[in-house]
Amino acid sequence: MLFRSTARYAGQNAIGIIMTGMGDDGAKGLLEMKEAGAYTIAQDEASCVVFGMPKEAIKLNAADTILPLNKIASHMMMKEKM
Numbered sequence: 001m002l003f004r005s006t007a008r009y010a011g012q013n014a015i016g017i018i019m020t021g022m023g024d025d026g027a028k029g030l031l032e033m034k035e036a037g038a039y040t041i042a043q044d045e046a047s048c049v050v051f052g053m054p055k056e057a058i059k060l061n062a063a064d065t066i067l068p069l070n071k072i073a074s075h076m077m078m079k080e081k082m
Contacts (some may be wrong), residue, residue, distance in 0.1 A: 002029065003029025003066060007035070010038070011036040011038060012036065014038040015041070016034070016040040017072060019043040019069065020047075020048040020069075021050040022050055023052060024052075024053070026053050026057070027053055027059075027060055029061045030062040034062050039064055040057075040064045041065045041067060041075065043066075043069055044067060045062050046071040047070070053070055
């Protein structure tokens with residue numbers, strides 16, 4: 001629901017990040033964000049406790065970038081400055 005609302009109301013002005021977890025609901029929402037023009041990031045498998053949600057996002061091609069947990073914040077801040 002959060003990603004869907006962000007896609008609808010923020011679109012290309014948003015950055016979506018999906019991290020460790022199970023299921024695919026967040027992955028589908030991240031795809032909606034990407035389709036609305038948002039920049040999207042998924043956590044990589046090596047740094048996840050549970051790779052379910054990021055894996056689904058990657059399979060859906062919902063992530064523009066795949067990064068380890070310790071690189072996500074700095075990458076997001078650099079992207080925001082652009």
